[in-house]
Structures are given as C-alpha cells and as structure tokens.
Amino acid sequence: MIKIVAINKHGKIISNATLQGLRDKDIAWYWVDFSSPTRNEIEMLDQHFGFHPLSIEDCINKLQRPKLDYYDSYTFFVTHSVNEVELSKEEVNFFLGENFLVSFHLLHSSHVDEVWDRFIATANHEIWNPPIILYHLIDKFVDYYFPIIYKLEDDLNQIENNTRNLSMEEMLDQLFEIRHSFLKLRHTVLPMRDLIYRMINSNHLDGIKQNEKYFSDIHDHLLKLTEMIEASRELTSDIRDNYLSLNSHQTNKVIKVLTVITTIFMPLTFIAGIYGMNFENMPELKWDYGYFFILLMMSVIGFGMFFWFKRKGWFK
Numbered sequence: 531m532i533k534i535v536a537i538n539k540h541g542k543i544i545s546n547a548t549l550q551g552l553r554d555k556d557i558a559w560y561w562v563d564f565s566s567p568t569r570n571e572i573e574m575l576d577q578h579f580g581f582h583p584l585s586i587e588d589c590i591n592k593l594q595r596p597k598l599d600y601y602d603s604y605t606f607f608v609t610h611s612v613n614e615v616e617l618s619k620e621e622v623n624f625f626l627g628e629n630f631l632v633s634f635h636l637l638h639s640s641h642v643d644e645v646w647d648r649f650i651a652t653a654n655h656e657i658w659n660p661p662i663i664l665y666h667l668i669d670k671f672v673d674y675y676f677p678i679i680y681k682l683e684d685d686l687n688q689i690e691n692n693t694r695n696l697s698m699e700e701m702l703d704q705l706f707e708i709r710h711s712f713l714k715l716r717h718t719v720l721p722m723r724d725l726i727y728r729m730i731n732s733n734h735l736d737g738i739k740q741n742e743k744y745f746s747d748i749h750d751h752l753l754k755l756t757e758m759i760e761a762s763r764e765l766t767s768d769i770r771d772n773y774l775s776l777n778s779h780q781t782n783k784v785i786k787v788l789t790v791i792t793t794i795f796m797p798l799t800f801i802a803g804i805y806g807m808n809f810e811n812m813p814e815l816k817w818d819y820g821y822f823f824i825l826l827m828m829s830v831i832g833f834g835m836f837f838w839f840k841r842k843g844w845f846k
Contacts (some may be wrong), residue, residue, distance in 0.1 A: 531573055536560035546701035549578050561631040565639050589634045596721040598844045600734055603627055610718050611641055611671040617714050624664055631660035641670040661737035665744045672751050679758050682711055686762060690769055702773060709766040716759050723756060756761055790844050794835045796829045813836055
C-alpha cells in the first residue's frame with residue numbers, strides 16, 4: 531500500500547495527492563509511505579522516483595545493517611525498529627531529499643502509522659518538513675526500546691530475588707533467555723547509535739544539521755539504552771556466577787559430609803575385615819567376650835572420630 535501526503539507552497543496539506551500530482555509546481559514537499567508494498571508498487575521506486583538500484587536492492591533485501599548512503603539527489607537510510615513481542619528487528623528504510631521523504635517497509639509498522647496520524651492532525655499547526663518527519667519516526671522507534679528493556683529488567687530483578695520460587699535450573703534457564711534478549715537488543719541499539727552519530731556529524735545533510743538538537747536527543751537516548759543494556763548483561767553474568775558458586779558450594783558440603791562419614795567407617799570396616807577372615811589360628815575368636823569387646827572398641831572409635839570431626843567444624 532502506498533500512502534501519499536503533500537504540503538503546498540501555502541503550507542496547506544494535500545491528503546489526497548497522487549504520485550503524478552507530486553510533480554505539480556505548487557507542491558512544496560511531500561511524504562510517501564510504502565507499507566507492505568506489492569511488486570508493482572516496489573517498481574515505482576525506480577519508475578517514478580528514479581532511485582538508485584543499489585538503494586532499491588537494500589530495501590528489498592531484509593535486515594540490512596543500519597546505515598546511510600549518499601546519492602546525487604537524496605540520502606538513503608536503513609533503520610531498525612523492534613517487535614515488542616518477539617524482540618526481532620523490523621527494517622524501515624528512508625529516502626530523504628531536499629523536498630521529499632519516502633519511507634519503505636516490507637512489514638506493517640504501527641510506529642510509522644502513529645507518526646503519520648500525528649502529522650495529518652497537526653500539519654496545519656506545527657512546523658513539519660522531511661527532516662522533522664524523519665526525526666519523529668526514528669525517535670518513535672527508539673522510544674519503544676525503553677519499555678522492552680524495562681520489562682526485561684523487572685524480570686531480571688524477580689530472578690535475582692527469586693520471587694517466583696523457582697528451582698535453580700528454572701532460574702538459570704530464564705536467566706539465559708533474558709541474557710539472550712539483551713544481546714538481541716544490543717545488536718539493534720548499537721548500530722542505530724552509530725547511525726545517528728554519523729547523521730549528526732555529516733556535512734552532507736543540511737536538513738539534519740539544521741535540526742541537530744533533535745537528532746542529538748535521539749543519540750542521547752541511544753547512549754542511555756546502551757548503558758542500560760550493558761549494565762543488565764553484566765548483572766546477568768553476576769547472577770549466573772553467584773548461582774553457580776552457590777550450587778558448587780552446596781555440592782562441596784554434601785561431598786564433605788559423605789567424606790567424613792566414609793572416613794569414620796574406614797577403621798570400622800578394617801576391623802570387621804580382619805575378624806571376618808576366619809583363620810583357625812585367631813585366639814580372639816575363642817574368647818567368650820571377644821565379640822562384645824570388638825563391638826565396644828568399634829563404637830568408641832566411631833563415636834570418637836565423629837565428635838572429633840564435629841569439634842573441627844567439618845559438619846558445618
């Protein structure tokens with residue numbers, strides 16, 4: 531689907547504009563949005579607008595890295611929004627010229643629709659132009675990163691405090707899922723941060739340079755998001771290491787107790803083994819009180835070693 535809106539030289543919005551009508555000399559600038567376009571609509575990028583084949587190819591090929599390319603009459607941008615449910619990247623491309631903005635996305639984007647509706651509602655009251663629309667679109671993408679990260683941080687805090695009463699295996703599974711989610715977000719946020727930095731410091735983008743403070747604000751948000759993601763990833767590593775250390779400590783305690791018990795029974799097993807050999811020349815076997823004496827000696831040795839180990843703190 532192609533949506534078209536234009537502003538004439540008198541500052542009035544033309545919401546029913548057509549592609550052919552965009553060549554009217556009375557048109558000051560326009561915004562065209564390609565949302566889930568058909569093959570015939572994609573061909574309009576070349577046939578009507580005359581965009582370079584390489585930029586059109588980048589639109590068709592999914593999930594290009596966020597970037598900008600300079601062409602003679604326009605600048606091509608690749609940006610990423612995030613699907614709130616699957617945390618997957620959704621590519622949105624822009625062609626920014628002196629008097630136009632063309633947005634292109636193979637999937638429907640609710641973020642673009644929000645900016646579109648706001649533009650239609652306030653075009654006669656607020657100052658809009660192609661760079662400002664581009665700012666609002668990218669800012670909308672970035673703003674939606676925050677609630678995703680906040681939710682992951684809440685889940686991480688619940689795991690840290692174990693408010694769900696999960697077993698250690700379940701907590702580690704959820705912890706690794708959250709860490710993986712942060713990694714996916716990191717792969718989106720960092721390239722977007724680099725893209726905005728290039729846009730701010732470019733000498734070829736006069737429209738963006740004139741609105742530098744707006745794009746600098748987006749860059750600040752991306753820096754904050756980067757810090758939040760890195761801090762949360764470090765926290766997941768600390769929680770993982772703590773759980774593994776605790777598990778190792780508990781295992782060592784069990785092994786320690788079993789070792790003490792085995793050590794206590796070693797001399798008792800040795801004594802029982804000696805008198806279980808049944809040689810004929812063993813005088814103790816014919817002693818009337820030999821059995822009771824051996825039991826008493828084994829009890830003294832066993833309890834003596836037990837209390838000695840306990841005094842040493844081996845059972846703590």
